[in-house]
Structures are given as structure tokens and as C-alpha cells.
Amino acid sequence: MAVSAIADIKQPVCPSRLILEHVTSRWGVLVLVALLERSYRFSELRREVGGVSEKMLAQTLQTLERDGFVHRDAKPVIPPRVDYSLTPLGIGAAEQVSELGRWIERQVDAVQAAREAYDEARARS
Numbered sequence: 723m724a725v726s727a728i729a730d731i732k733q734p735v736c737p738s739r740l741i742l743e744h745v746t747s748r749w750g751v752l753v754l755v756a757l758l759e760r761s762y763r764f765s766e767l768r769r770e771v772g773g774v775s776e777k778m779l780a781q782t783l784q785t786l787e788r789d790g791f792v793h794r795d796a797k798p799v800i801p802p803r804v805d806y807s808l809t810p811l812g813i814g815a816a817e818q819v820s821e822l823g824r825w826i827e828r829q830v831d832a833v834q835a836a837r838e839a840y841d842e843a844r845a846r847s
Contacts, residue, residue, distance in 0.1 A: 744789055745815050749774050749782040754808070754816035755823055757792065761807035791815050 752771045786792040791812035797803040
């Protein structure tokens with residue numbers, strides 16, 4: 723069923739807002755960036771995305787799979803093997819958030835300096 727989209731993400735009923743929330747959540751970004759490198763099994767991905775709980779990783783993967791960004795490949799073997807990879811749509815999203823992540827990494831010193839200046843100014847007032 724197609725959803726009628728309002729083409730302005732600033733509008734409260736724009737369907738792209740929920741997708742944006744999924745892609746730009748803390749764990750969504752980190753999962754997409756990790757999967758941009760290669761496919762991972764669940765436990766490998768959990769180690770790669772440090773600090774994520776099993777529950778949050780499972781929820782994030784399920785959400786990204788539902789949105790069409792992640793492909794879940796369950797192999798019928800014993801023990802079960804499930805691999806996660808990006809779909810073509812997921813590659814596009816991952817490239818975008820990866821670039822934002824790299825930009826943020828380059829700005830850490832500037833942000834730290836801004837925070838210190840802000841905190842000093844607030845402490846004096």
C-alpha cells in the first residue's frame with residue numbers, strides 16, 4: 723500500500739520523519755556504518771558496534787530490515803547462521819551517515835572548544 727508523501731520533512735506528518743529517525747538513531751547510524759564495510763553475523767556486529775545491547779541491536783536490525791536498508795540472510799544449517807548486509811537502498815543511506823560521521827570526527831576539537839567556552843561563559847553569569 724503506497725503512502726501519500728508530503729515532500730517536506732519539516733512538516734509534522736511527513737512520512738520521511740520516521741525513516742530519518744531510524745537511520746539517524748545512535749544505533750542505526752553505527753550499524754549502517756559497520757555494514758558498509760562488510761556483512762556481519764549478529765555476534766560479530768555486536769562486537770563491532772561497541773556498547774550496544776543484544777536487545778537494542780536486534781531491534782535496530784529489525785527496524786532497518788523492515789525499512790529496506792538491511793538484508794537478513796538466515797542459512798538453514800546447524801548451528802543456525804544469520805548474516806546481515808546492506809541492500810542497495812541501505813548502501814545509499816550508509817554512505818550518507820558515514821560521511822556525516824567522518825565530518826563529526828573531524829570537528830571534535832572545535833566542538834570541545836565551543837563547549838568549554840559555553841561552560842565558562844555560563845559559569846561567569
